[in-house]
Amino acid sequence: MKKNKITVKKGSASFLNSHMIVVQNGSEKETIQADKFIIASGSEPVQLPFAPFDGEWVVITKGMKCHDGKIAIVTGSGRGIGKAIALRLAHDGINIVINDINEEAAQETAKEIESIRRKSMAEKADVSNREDVFSMVKQVVDHLGQLDIMISNAGRCRQLCFLPRFGGLKLYDRIICFD
Amino acid sequence: MTHIVVIGGGPAGYIAAIAAIQNGSQVTLVEEKYLGGTCLNVSCIPTKALLQSAEIVEKVKNALTFGIELPDGKTVINWGGEYRKEKDKSSSSSWAELVT
Ligand SMILES: Cc1cc2nc3c(=O)[nH]c(=O)nc-3n(C[C@H](O)[C@H](O)[C@H](O)COP(=O)(O)OP(=O)(O)OC[C@H]3O[C@@H](n4cnc5c(N)ncnc54)[C@H](O)[C@@H]3O)c2cc1C
Numbered sequence: 001m002k003k004n005k006i007t008v009k010k011g012s013a014s015f016l017n018s019h020m021i022v023v024q025n026g027s028e029k030e031t032i033q034a035d036k037f038i039i040a041s042g043s044e045p046v047q048l049p050f051a052p053f054d055g056e057w058v059v060i061t062k063g064m065k066c067h068d069g070k071i072a073i074v075t076g077s078g079r080g081i082g083k084a085i086a087l088r089l090a091h092d093g094i095n096i097v098i099n100d101i102n103e104e105a106a107q108e109t110a111k112e113i114e115s116i117r118r119k120s121m122a123e124k125a126d127v128s129n130r131e132d133v134f135s136m137v138k139q140v141v142d143h144l145g146q147l148d149i150m151i152s153n154a155g156r157c158r159q160l161c162f163l164p165r166f167g168g169l170k171l172y173d174r175i176i177c178f179d
Numbered sequence: 180m181t182h183i184v185v186i187g188g189g190p191a192g193y194i195a196a197i198a199a200i201q202n203g204s205q206v207t208l209v210e211e212k213y214l215g216g217t218c219l220n221v222s223c224i225p226t227k228a229l230l231q232s233a234e235i236v237e238k239v240k241n242a243l244t245f246g247i248e249l250p251d252g253k254t255v256i257n258w259g260g261e262y263r264k265e266k267d268k269s270s271s272s273s274w275a276e277l278v279t
Contacts, residue, residue: 004200005200006196006197006200006206006207006208007205007206007207007208008188008207008208008209008210008214009207009208009209009210010209010210010211011209011211012209012211013184013186013209013211021184021186021209023209025211032184032207032209033182034182034183034184034207035181035182035183036181036182036183036184037183037184037185037186038183038184038185038186038192038195038196038199039186039187040185040186040187040188040189040191040192040195041186041187041192042187042189042191042216042217043217044187046186
């Protein structure tokens with residue numbers, strides 16, 4: 001090892017333990033011991049000996065995109081941003097429950113999701129109403145067996161003035177209920 | 180002397196390696212593909228080189244508006260020959276020699 005010169009090794013590094021790596025280049029293998037390691041492997045993850053990629057607690061970015069068969073509820077997804085989120089998730093392999101207060105819009109989006117070969121169901125529920133939300137979640141779990149992802153997209157903000165003549169605290173409560 | 184191993188020879192890794200050697204450590208850098216990483220070899224730099232090629236094609240097509248006539252009027256894309264030679268010259272193989 002030359003002084004003031006970086007020693008460059010060609011090969012793929014993986015950890016043997018917390019102070020040793022093995023560098024594999026074709027059929028050649030070399031172990032290197034060091035005091036400190038800097039992992040700068042870009043988008044290619046290097047597994048740490050004490051934190052294996054188990055797909056649950058430690059996931060790699062590529063693994064994060066593996067959502068096949070999961071179930072998501074997207075609130076307020078009959079149209080607009082919610083619908084866009086729902087379609088995006090469906091493209092990633094997720095089955096989507098389309099929630100909206102407008103049942104017709106929800107059903108139309110659900111059909112669109114089914115057209116890209118994902119399961120979908122439309123659930124009319126007012127998310128500012130606790131009972132509605134509980135019964136929607138129950139319906140989903142009863143029918144589809146699970147709920148993996150919940151996206152609270154629905155929101156409302158008509159006026160930002162809470163003066164009595166514009167709706168006052170009632171309006172405030174209504175907005176906060178949604179969120 | 181502290182021995183530091185850097186895994187990955189991209190912008191993050193080579194900067195870390197240079198900083199470590201400047202601070203008096205022993206440094207080993209491990210790279211499985213190309214020194215210079217994604218940025219130098221496959222992303223930032225090559226894409227900008229491609230953009231430059233596209234801009235040149237566009238300029239050549241509009242040469243007449245700059246008062247330049249190209250009699251046969253054809254632009255032919257050739258990634259071999261001179262282009263290849265230039266690219267090989269700027270490849271990352273000599274990188275390790277630069278960071279002494
Ligand atoms: C198409 C595209 C265009 C881009 N354009 C720009 C731009 O114009 N401007 C800009 O600033 N950024 C741009 N980027 C982003 C830029 O490329 C990255 O931010 C940058 O390369 C990240 O540097 P890095 O050192 O973290 O990772 P990388 O450059 O990816 O380097 C990591 C290195 O580690 C090596 N490695 C991985 N695992 C191991 C292992 N186990 N053992 C040994 N070696 C390993 C890899 O081979 C790689 O060489 C672009 C990215 C892409 C994809």
